Amino acid sequence: xxxxxxxxxxxxxxxxxxxxxxxxxxxxxxxxxxxxxxxxxxxxxxxxxxxxxxxxxxxxxxxxxxxxxxxxxxxxxxxxxxxxxxxxxxxxxxxxxxxxxxxxxxxxxxxxxxxxxxxxxxxxxxxxxxxxxxxxxxxxxxxxxxxxxxxxxxxxxxxxxxxxxxxxxxxxxxxxxxxxxxxxxxxxxxxxxxxxxxxxxxxxxxxxxxxxxxxxxxxxxxxxxxxxxxxxxxxxxxxxxxxxxxxxxxxxxxxxxxxxxxxxxxxxxxxxxxxxxxxxxxxxxxxxxxxxxxxxxxxxxxxxxxxxxxxxxxxxxxxxxxxxxxxxxxxxxxxxxxxxxxxxxxxxxxxxxxxxxxxxxxxxxxxxxxxxxxxxxxxxxxxxxxxxxxxxxxxxxxxxxxxxxxxxxxxxxxxxxxxxxxxxxxxxxxxxxx
Amino acid sequence: xxxxxxxxxxxxxxxxxxxxxxxxxxxxxxxxxxxxxxxxxxxxxxxxxxxxxxxxxxxxxxxxxxxxxxxxxxxxxxxxxxxxxxxxxxxxxxxxxxxxxxxxxxxxxxxxxxxxxxxxxxxxxxxxxxxxxxxxxxxxxxxxxxxxxxxxxxxxxxxxxxxxxxxxxxxxxxxxxxxxxxxxxxxxxxxxxxxxxxxxxxxxxxxxxxxxxxxxxxxxxxxxxxxxxxxxxxxxxxxxxxxxxxxxxxxxxxxxxxxxxxxxxxxxxxxxxxxxxxxxxxxxxxxxxxxxxxxxxxxxxxxxxxxxxxxxxxxxxxxxxxxxxxxxxxxxxxxxxxxxxxxxxxxxxxxxxxxxxxxxxxxxxxxxxxxxxxxxxxxxxxxxxxxxxxxxxxxxxxxxxxxxxxxxxxxxxxxxxxxxxxxxxxxxxxxxxx
Numbered sequence: 001x002x003x004x005x006x007x008x009x010x011x012x013x014x015x016x017x018x019x020x021x022x023x024x025x026x027x028x029x030x031x032x033x034x035x036x037x038x039x040x041x042x043x044x045x046x047x048x049x050x051x052x053x054x055x056x057x058x059x060x061x062x063x064x065x066x067x068x069x070x071x072x073x074x075x076x077x078x079x080x081x082x083x084x085x086x087x088x089x090x091x092x093x094x095x096x097x098x099x100x101x102x103x104x105x106x107x108x109x110x111x112x113x114x115x116x117x118x119x120x121x122x123x124x125x126x127x128x129x130x131x132x133x134x135x136x137x138x139x140x141x142x143x144x145x146x147x148x149x150x151x152x153x154x155x156x157x158x159x160x161x162x163x164x165x166x167x168x169x170x171x172x173x174x175x176x177x178x179x180x181x182x183x184x185x186x187x188x189x190x191x192x193x194x195x196x197x198x199x200x201x202x203x204x205x206x207x208x209x210x211x212x213x214x215x216x217x218x219x220x221x222x223x224x225x226x227x228x229x230x231x232x233x234x235x236x237x238x239x240x241x242x243x244x245x246x247x248x249x250x251x252x253x254x255x256x257x258x259x260x261x262x263x264x265x266x267x268x269x270x271x272x273x274x275x276x277x278x279x280x281x282x283x284x285x286x287x288x289x290x291x292x293x294x295x296x297x298x299x300x301x302x303x304x305x306x307x308x309x310x311x312x313x314x315x316x317x318x319x320x321x322x323x324x325x326x327x328x329x330x331x332x333x334x335x336x337x338x339x340x341x342x343x344x345x346x347x348x349x350x351x352x353x354x355x356x357x358x359x360x361x362x363x364x365x366x367x368x369x370x371x372x373x374x375x376x377x378x379x380x381x382x383x384x385x386x387x388x389x390x391x392x393x394x395x396x397x398x399x400x401x402x403x404x405x406x407x408x409x410x411x412x413x414x415x416x417x418x419x420x421x422x423x424x425x426x427x428x429x430x431x432x433x434x
Numbered sequence: 435x436x437x438x439x440x441x442x443x444x445x446x447x448x449x450x451x452x453x454x455x456x457x458x459x460x461x462x463x464x465x466x467x468x469x470x471x472x473x474x475x476x477x478x479x480x481x482x483x484x485x486x487x488x489x490x491x492x493x494x495x496x497x498x499x500x501x502x503x504x505x506x507x508x509x510x511x512x513x514x515x516x517x518x519x520x521x522x523x524x525x526x527x528x529x530x531x532x533x534x535x536x537x538x539x540x541x542x543x544x545x546x547x548x549x550x551x552x553x554x555x556x557x558x559x560x561x562x563x564x565x566x567x568x569x570x571x572x573x574x575x576x577x578x579x580x581x582x583x584x585x586x587x588x589x590x591x592x593x594x595x596x597x598x599x600x601x602x603x604x605x606x607x608x609x610x611x612x613x614x615x616x617x618x619x620x621x622x623x624x625x626x627x628x629x630x631x632x633x634x635x636x637x638x639x640x641x642x643x644x645x646x647x648x649x650x651x652x653x654x655x656x657x658x659x660x661x662x663x664x665x666x667x668x669x670x671x672x673x674x675x676x677x678x679x680x681x682x683x684x685x686x687x688x689x690x691x692x693x694x695x696x697x698x699x700x701x702x703x704x705x706x707x708x709x710x711x712x713x714x715x716x717x718x719x720x721x722x723x724x725x726x727x728x729x730x731x732x733x734x735x736x737x738x739x740x741x742x743x744x745x746x747x748x749x750x751x752x753x754x755x756x757x758x759x760x761x762x763x764x765x766x767x768x769x770x771x772x773x774x775x776x777x778x779x780x781x782x783x784x785x786x787x788x789x790x791x792x793x794x795x796x797x798x799x800x801x802x803x804x805x806x807x808x809x810x811x812x813x814x815x816x817x818x819x820x821x822x823x824x825x826x827x828x829x830x831x832x833x834x835x836x837x838x839x840x841x842x843x844x845x846x847x848x849x850x851x852x853x854x855x856x857x858x859x860x861x862x863x864x865x866x867x868x
Contacts, residue, residue: 083667084522091521166439233517 015224020143020150020202021076024112025085025227027142028196030238032089032226036105037272039135047134047247048392049141051126051148052409054432055387058122063380064151066121071145077114086110088230095235095276114140134393138243141388145197148386149368153200156380164375171373172200176208176366179342180215185348190359191216192237193223193417194337195367198383205367209234212366224361237361239277239305239335240269242400243390245284250393255421262290266298278302279335285401285418287314291321299325303333304355309403309426311336311348317426319356329356337361339433341369385432448799454577454584454636455510458546459519459661461576462630464672466523466660470539471706473569481568481681483575484824485560485582486843488819488866492559493558497814498554498585508867511548520544522664529669529710532545548574568827571678575822579631582820583753583802587634590814598809605807606634610642610800612666613776614649620783624793625650626671627657628771629801632817639801643668646800658795673739673769674703674832677824679718684827689855696724700732712736713769719835721748727757733759737767737791743837743860745770745782751860753790763790771795773818773867819866 038045053060059161081089086106094100115136120127126142130137157165183189193212209228212220222235229236249261257280266280278301287309299322302398306314315336319329336348345360352358372379389409390398399410399418405427408415437553472479487494504656515523520540528534549570554561562578564571591599617623625645633639643662647656663670683695696718704712712735716724721743733756749770754762767788770782779794787790804815823843824832833844833852839861842849 083526084664087522087525088518091525092517230518 004193013178017071017075019075020072020147021079021256022145022202023085024079024081024109024114024139025089025230026146026196026202026217027139027226028194028224028238029094029226029229029236030224030241031139031142031274032101033238033277034244035138036101036136036239037268038138039105040272041268042134042247042338045134045247045251046132046394047137047243047390047398049130049137049144049388050391051128051144052387052389053125053389054406056125059386060148060152060386061121061124063155064126064148066119067110067157068128068151069126069148070119071118072151073117073144076143076147077116077203078112080323081109081112085230091232092236099276112136112139114143117144129391134247134390138390140195141243144388145386146199146202146403149198149383150201152384153381156374156378160376167375168370168373168381172204172370173207173211175369175373176211176215177215180211181344183216183219184344187220188353189216189345189349190221190357191219191345192221192359193225193228194234194237194360194361194363197224197363197388198386199367200370200381208367221359231268239273239279240265240281242281242284242307244269245281246390246400247393247399249285249418250390250396255417258418259293263293263295263298266295266301270301277304279305279333281305281307282318283308283314283403285399285422286427287317287403289422290316292425293323296325299327303335304338305335305361307338307403308407310428310430311338311340311344312351313428314403315348315352315356319352330354331357333357333359335359335361337363339364341365401427403427404432406430406432438666449507451505453509454506454581455513455518456636457661458513458515458548458573459523459664459667460630460636461573461660462628462658462672463528463660463663463670464474464658464675465576467574467672467711468537468674468678469569469572470535471702474541474706475702476568476681479568479681479685480566480828481677481824481832482563482572483571483578483822484825485562485578486821486823487559488821488840490559492818494582494586494820495555495558495560497589498560499589500553500560502558502585503581503643504553507551507578507583510577510581511550513548515543515546519661519664526664526670531709546570546573546692547718548577551578563825564823567759568681572824575677576631578703578822579820580633580636583632584635584679586818587815590808590812594810596672601809602804602807602815606638606804607641607645609803609807611649613800615646616776617650617653617779618660620653620780622787623650623779624655624782624791625653625654625779626655626793626795627659627662627800628667628671628795628797631822632663632798632820633801634804634815642801655696673707673713674699674715676715676718676741679704679715680824680832680834681827683719683852684824684830684832689851692852693855697727697729697732700729700735704735710736710767713739713767715739715741716752717742717748717837719833719856719859720859721751721837723856725751726859728755730759733761737769739769739771739795741772743842744862744864745772745774745778746785747862748837749782749786749790753786764788765791767791767793767794767852769795771797773798775799836863837861838866838868840864 043213048360115132118129130140193209195205206228209223218399222237223229224238226236244265245262248264249258252258252261280301282304304318315334322332324328340360340362364383366385374381392398397411399414401408401418406429523535524540549566552563564574627643629639638661642655656671657663658672660670678699679696682698683692686692686695715734716738738752740752749768756763756766774794774796798817802817808815826832831845831848833848835842835852840863
């Protein structure tokens with residue numbers, strides 16, 4: 001039996017708060033890439049981000065105490081980039097490139113603080129909104145999701161006995177390791193951790209990342225979590241997200257401007273980044289429509305990240321598009337990242353192997369898969385479908401159609417308008433699990 | 435009672451080795467400053483460093499197992515600078531200066547490995563020597579001392595019960611905190627941690643540094659330990675050491691060259707560094723002799739680090755020298771770093787306050803003061819006087835006279851010769867406690 005370390009015990013029990021977010025690098029890498037561009041091109045745009053619980057049957061505010069949530073959000077607002085973190089951002093190479101972040105951007109980050117939030121509880125759900133400059137509200141997406149998800153995990157763990165907790169984590173570890181053993185069978189697998197926003201907890205994500213590093217070796221190429229990438233000498237992974245076309249479309253003056261927005265984003269992006277960062281995300285307003293109207297030069301980009309369309313169907317559409325543009329798909333890259341787990345990774349890997357380069361971003365089912373692990377048989381630790389999306393830009397509604405109508409977000413009348421602009425082609429209703 | 439974490443327990447008990455040195459930044463900052471200069475000016479000099487146990491009555495090899503010592507030395511040779519560490523060295527500012535370390539030096543560090551060692555046990559003492567290029571053997575000084583000291587601590591802790599250990603560390607913490615409370619009474623105190631080489635253990639040094647950071651606030655300016663400075667966003671502190679004049683004197687062709695060596699070092703140093711790094715270490719061959727023959731331009735330097743002369747006597751000699759050169763001592767800096775503890779810090783502070791700027795480097799008595807803490811009443815954890823000194827350069831004897839004849843090192847005949855060259859003025863025998 002170990003000695004009880006009295007000082008540590010008293011210190012632990014005296015904690016006002018066990019923070020979920022202790023570093024502003026505890027975010028996804030693509031937020032930093034996008035932020036640098038947003039600050040450069042759109043410094044005056046006001047954007048509102050909102051928490052959206054797609055698992056509507058779960059009354060989140062009945063599970064998480066609002067005061068606790070406020071304490072965590074308030075704490076995150078006190079965190080600043082540390083000197084060591086800024087030095088690393090400035091000095092590390094990303095995607096093989098030195099000085100990815102310009103000195104004036106790093107200087108600007110030194111003063112960065114998460115902006116204020118608005119939180120209300122209505123009918124068992126939280127209304128959590130972040131209003132202000134896009135350059136600031138965008139940075140709430142990941143910490144807000146990580147905080148709500150971890151507080152939900154903590155609520156689900158409360159009241160469990162010591163041995164129950166021990167068994168719970170033992171099962172989760174065993175479950176992840178079985179997945180690792182299956183993935184090891186895929187010799188050319190390229191996979192990374194995309195699980196920050198939906199993780200069970202920070203410590204659990206760290207365990208998962210370290211387990212993949214040991215278990216998958218060179219098949220595991222890195223983490224989207226910048227802090228974990230830094231601390232484990234891993235590559236930071238990520239490119240861009242739906243908020244870029246969503247905001248540019250919202251800012252457009254007319255329907256033609258909305259239709260052009262997804263390609264305007266590509267132009268802005270290639271003016272800032274190159275090489276393996278030239279990855280297009282085609283599904284904000286439907287992949288089929290995106291490919292139909294895409295400019296020829298997009299075929300020169302490194303690849304696509306099909307997101308909300310089923311992986312095989314999305315990949316086939318993109319491969320057909322490359323071939324129609326006279327490109328050899330074997331030189332191109334597809335990044336699959338939508339709710340992937342071992343089954344769908346294996347299926348996509350086997351289906352496309354040899355025809356195209358592939359990379360997998362493994363998220364919720366990596367860092368928050370406690371299904372069947374609870375010794376009480378409860379479901380409180382199973383993941384829910386929670387997102388934080390941009391909902392308006394300069395006072396206008398922002399919309400996402402997605403390839404899956406269940407994932408559409410925005411004002412219903414605006415969704416109708418966007419559907420008229422982009423069409424319904426290729427959109428297929430699917431159950432959103434995570 | 436906490437749950438026994440079976441996985442952690444098995445992992446801990448299965449350790450082949452609990453390494454003392456896990457990072458090449460776990461060294462004193464001045465080694466890196468000196469190394470950059472040595473590599474630039476003296477890349478071909480061969481230098482031997484040797485472990486010297488000045489506490490001769492302690493038969494170290496009876497306390498520390500030679501095999502364990504070899505395992506730790508071998509492990510240190512496997513450690514490389516990590517990417518994160520090199521990025522930090524390149525990107526951090528030191529002494530207010532950006533890019534202190536040149537890019538080609540950082541690149542060279544990326545391949546750096548500690549060179550081989552020779553270890554024999556003779557009559558209860560270790561003969562531990564490092565032979566090879568000065569650019570490599572110099573880097574053994576701190577890790578070799580830290581390893582031997584921590585292995586001695588571990589030997590002293592072996593066999594103690596759980597509660598004995600708990601009480602031991604509780605006493606040591608209380609003892610340090612009493613010192614902190616006394617030092618807080620000195621409003622203009624400027625103090626830093628110089629305790630890496632003689633520390634009880636790495637974890638204990640880290641505790642001490644974090645305690646000073648919390649307890650002394652801005653009075654605590656940083657740590658000579660580069661790793662702890664990085665991890666705690668503290669300043670890395672340090673300038674230069676005796677090995678520079680010792681090697682240059684050893685390389686001299688005749689007595690005149692030996693006499694000129696201490697000033698040749700100063701010229702080399704000021705060609706590489708400036709500002710608050712212009713600190714002269716006067717006592718390698720006696721402070722009195724050094725000041726007598728020092729060039730006038732040295733009065734333009736920021737300050738001195740009187741080392742082996744009693745602080746007040748050394749400080750007074752230096753102040754008199756500044757005044758004789760028409761300088762106002764109140765604009766100058768004295769750094770006291772020889773076996774300081776609270777009593778001697780208070781005495782020097784009170785004696786010189788208002789007459790000169792002061793800074794204290796607190797070493798052994800900060801990071802290894804377990805006197806009176808052992809519940810068994812033993813003395814195994816009290817610090818010993820262990821050094822690692824350069825003993826030859828390009829095959830010639832290297833000598834240190836010091837202000838204290840008890841601290842002289844080198845071949846007896848050579849010591850006699852150096853005493854003829856520099857004289858005996860001002861040298862006073864004192865007991866070497868640590």
